[in-house]
Amino acid sequence: MKQRFLIILTVIVLLPIKLAAADTLTVEQKLVSEYSRMTVFRNQVWQNAAIRYDQRPFTLTDISVKGLYDQRGNAALAQEGNGKKDFSAEVNSFLVLNQSSRLFGQASYRNGRRKNVVWNENSDYSMLYPYVVGDSIGGFMKEEEYKFSGGYAYRFGKWTAGAEIGYRAVIAYRDKDPRPRNIISDLQASVNEKYTLGLSVQVRKYNQKSDIKFLADKGSTSVYQMLGLGMDYIRFAGTQTSTRYTGSGIGGSIDLLPVSQNGENNGFSVSLRTDYFHLTKQLSNLDYTPINEIKNIDVSLETAWTRQIREWEYGVHLLAALQQRTGVENIFGEPSGNSYPKLSSIDQFKNTTLKAGLKGRIGQTLDTNCRWGWTLLPSVGYGQTKPEYKSNGRYVEIASASGGLEAQSLWKVSKMLLSASVAGGYTTNVKSEYSLPGLDTQKSAGSALLSNIDYLSDDHASIALKLRGDYVVNKQYALFLSANWLHQEYKNCGGTDRIEVSLGVTF
Numbered sequence: 001m002k003q004r005f006l007i008i009l010t011v012i013v014l015l016p017i018k019l020a021a022a023d024t025l026t027v028e029q030k031l032v033s034e035y036s037r038m039t040v041f042r043n044q045v046w047q048n049a050a051i052r053y054d055q056r057p058f059t060l061t062d063i064s065v066k067g068l069y070d071q072r073g074n075a076a077l078a079q080e081g082n083g084k085k086d087f088s089a090e091v092n093s094f095l096v097l098n099q100s101s102r103l104f105g106q107a108s109y110r111n112g113r114r115k116n117v118v119w120n121e122n123s124d125y126s127m128l129y130p131y132v133v134g135d136s137i138g139g140f141m142k143e144e145e146y147k148f149s150g151g152y153a154y155r156f157g158k159w160t161a162g163a164e165i166g167y168r169a170v171i172a173y174r175d176k177d178p179r180p181r182n183i184i185s186d187l188q189a190s191v192n193e194k195y196t197l198g199l200s201v202q203v204r205k206y207n208q209k210s211d212i213k214f215l216a217d218k219g220s221t222s223v224y225q226m227l228g229l230g231m232d233y234i235r236f237a238g239t240q241t242s243t244r245y246t247g248s249g250i251g252g253s254i255d256l257l258p259v260s261q262n263g264e265n266n267g268f269s270v271s272l273r274t275d276y277f278h279l280t281k282q283l284s285n286l287d288y289t290p291i292n293e294i295k296n297i298d299v300s301l302e303t304a305w306t307r308q309i310r311e312w313e314y315g316v317h318l319l320a321a322l323q324q325r326t327g328v329e330n331i332f333g334e335p336s337g338n339s340y341p342k343l344s345s346i347d348q349f350k351n352t353t354l355k356a357g358l359k360g361r362i363g364q365t366l367d368t369n370c371r372w373g374w375t376l377l378p379s380v381g382y383g384q385t386k387p388e389y390k391s392n393g394r395y396v397e398i399a400s401a402s403g404g405l406e407a408q409s410l411w412k413v414s415k416m417l418l419s420a421s422v423a424g425g426y427t428t429n430v431k432s433e434y435s436l437p438g439l440d441t442q443k444s445a446g447s448a449l450l451s452n453i454d455y456l457s458d459d460h461a462s463i464a465l466k467l468r469g470d471y472v473v474n475k476q477y478a479l480f481l482s483a484n485w486l487h488q489e490y491k492n493c494g495g496t497d498r499i500e501v502s503l504g505v506t507f
Contacts, residue, residue: 023096025058026475027507031417032366034060035373035410041315041361044302045271048255049162050194053102053153061093062480064504068112075455075493078448079120079132081141086112100155104164107148114141119226119448121180122210122243123172130228130327130349130387131281131292133210133243135178135221136444143172149188160194178221178241179213198255204277206247209284213241225283225291228327228349229387229394230439230449233291235332242284251275251298271302289340293328308365313375315361323353350388357381366410377406379425385456392437398457399431406464417470417478424463432457460490470506478506 025033033056046052068086076082090108097103118138122128151164170184185207192200214220223241224232251274258267279294300321307314327349332340363375384399404425411418434453439446468482486498 023059026472027478028417028472028475030058030060031470031472031478031506032410032412033058035366035417035419041306041317042269042271042302042304044253044273044300044319045198045255045257045269045304047190047273048192048194048198048200048253048271049151049164049190050153050160050192050200051198051255051257052104052151052162053155053160053194054257055102055104056094057096059094059096060506061091061095062504062506063089063091064480064502065089066500066502068498068500070496070498072496073494074451075458075460075488075490075496077125077452077455078118079125079129079134079452081114081117083115084112086110088112102153102162103151104153105148105150108146110143110145110147112143112145114143117141119445121178121182121212121223122245123170123182123184123208127206127247127277128208128245128279128281128294130226131279131294132226133180133212133223133241134226134232134445135223137178137221139174139176139178141172141174141180143170145170153192162192162194163190164192165189177214177216178223179215180210181213182208182210184208194255194257196256196259198253198257200253200255202249202251202253202275204247204249204251206245206249206277206279208245210243210245211241211284224445225281227292227329227389228351229389229396229436230445231389231392231394232445233329236283236286236291240283240285244282244284244288245279246282247277247279247294249275249277266306266308268305269303272300273302274299285338286335286340287338289332290342291330291332293330293345295326295328297324298322306361311365311373313361313363313365317357317359317361319355319357321353321355323351325349325351325353327351346391348390350390352384352386354384355381356383363408366412371412373410375408377408377423379404379406384431394434394436394439396434396436396453397431398429398453400427400429400457402427404462415472417472419466419468419470421466422464424461426459426461428459429457455490455493458490458493460488460493462486462488476507480504480506 046055066088070084072082088110092106095103119134120132122132146169149166153160153162166188168186172182174180187205190200190202222238225236226232253273255271257269275298277296280290281292282288282290302319304317326347329346329348330342331344333343359379361377364373366373381402386397388395406421406423408421464486466484470478470480472478482502484500488496
């Protein structure tokens with residue numbers, strides 16, 4: 001895997017040199033344009049490969065190495081751990097091959113370690129929940145992740161067509177009892193068309209194989225097939241330590257983007273996206289008995305309006321998202337050997353999540369006649385989640401509102417481009433109620449659930465600082481160093497700190 005990944009990484013690094021069309025812009029002009037371009041104010045619309053033709057009018061590649069430190073204390077989900085250390089290397093490239101063609105690609109490698117993970121021996125918790133394998137011991141989790149993607153967009157007349165494919169592989173393990181080993185493959189592909197109005201179709205294939213071993217002399221501990229809100233599948237508790245998750249998905253979007261003028265897409269844009277994902281959990285040691293299924297529907301709407309008048313820029317961005325997750329438990333009869341006959345299926349778990357956010361933008365761009373530019377980004381948001389377990393009436397409902405302001409600034413000093421941003425915000429709980437009949441709060445699973453509820457419903461303030469310096473070596477290359485710091489102070493759960501440092505080259 002590593003040799004194959006290094007080959008892909010080398011190809012993506014060399015593509016800009018071999019394939020890019022002659023570019024009249026210097027790397028400094030490109031960087032100034034990247035800092036001030038309003039396209040970064042939109043996110044969802046660029047998932048359409050055909051529309052990415054208009055993402056920028058020039059070739060740009062950056063190669064970077066990053067280090068990440070994240071410490072969360074009590075302000076964390078028990079199943080995801082309360083700390084993380086990562087090292088990663090990444091290449092991103094956007095190539096203007098000629099007037100009609102665009103090529104884009106990304107490759108990355110990440111090696112990290114999560115701390116104090118309990119009641120979850122799997123990877124990709126946000127995708128698999130609530131149907132993970134859990135135990136009260138848990139511990140750290142080492143992870144290696146490989147990702148790469150590539151896409152192509154071609155314009156013929158007033159039409160643009162594009163396609164993109166992406167692949168992610170993860171190996172996660174622990175070399176201390178209990179010793180899980182998770183192997184993930186995640187393949188995604190999309191086909192897109194665009195004529196001011198863009199249409200896209202995406203497909204996905206997902207697999208995760210998980211095995212837990214115990215090598216210590218003291219023997220094994222019980223593992224549980226979790227069902228959500230502190231419930232587990234009692235019939236299969238104990239020694240079923242091998243699981244397989246298989247999933248597939250399909251989605252699509254309708255995207256409207258204003259016609260590009262001088263590399264900017266000023267005006268009104270809208271992107272409506274929907275995705276359906278189905279996942280099955282199987283017990284490998286019992287002839288791959290399918291004990292649980294997940295049916296997940298995501299719908300999101302992004303709208304944005306941007307306008308630029310000389311050096312002044314304005315924008316409004318709205319994102320609204322709905323996720324509906326249904327968990328299915330399969331009921332089985334008496335086994336015949338390792339074969340369990342399926343009798344029925346029951347929709348037991350349900351989680352509805354709503355999110356909405358509104359952001360504004362006003363600023364003055366940095367151009368050839370100005371050595372200083374600035375931007376203000378005020379924002380407000382609302383989020384709500386309600387997981388339910390039907391048979392025993394358990395539910396949790398949490399809602400919160402947030403507000404914040406980010407200030408960005410960019411200076412040009414000789415051969416240096418210096419950027420800084422500071423952001424502050426506050427999130428307050430507006431609803432927190434739950435009913436958990438029969439939950440034993442003295443046991444580890446019960447206390448972990450209550451800890452999660454406390455964290456998710458806790459008021460907190462946040463402050464973020466981002467610094468970056470780009471040194472222009474010559475017309476083609478620039479070196480950059482960046483540092484990001486995020487601190488969150490929770491009312492009851494304490495403080496968190498996240499620090500990321502990056503070093504790289506842009507050309």
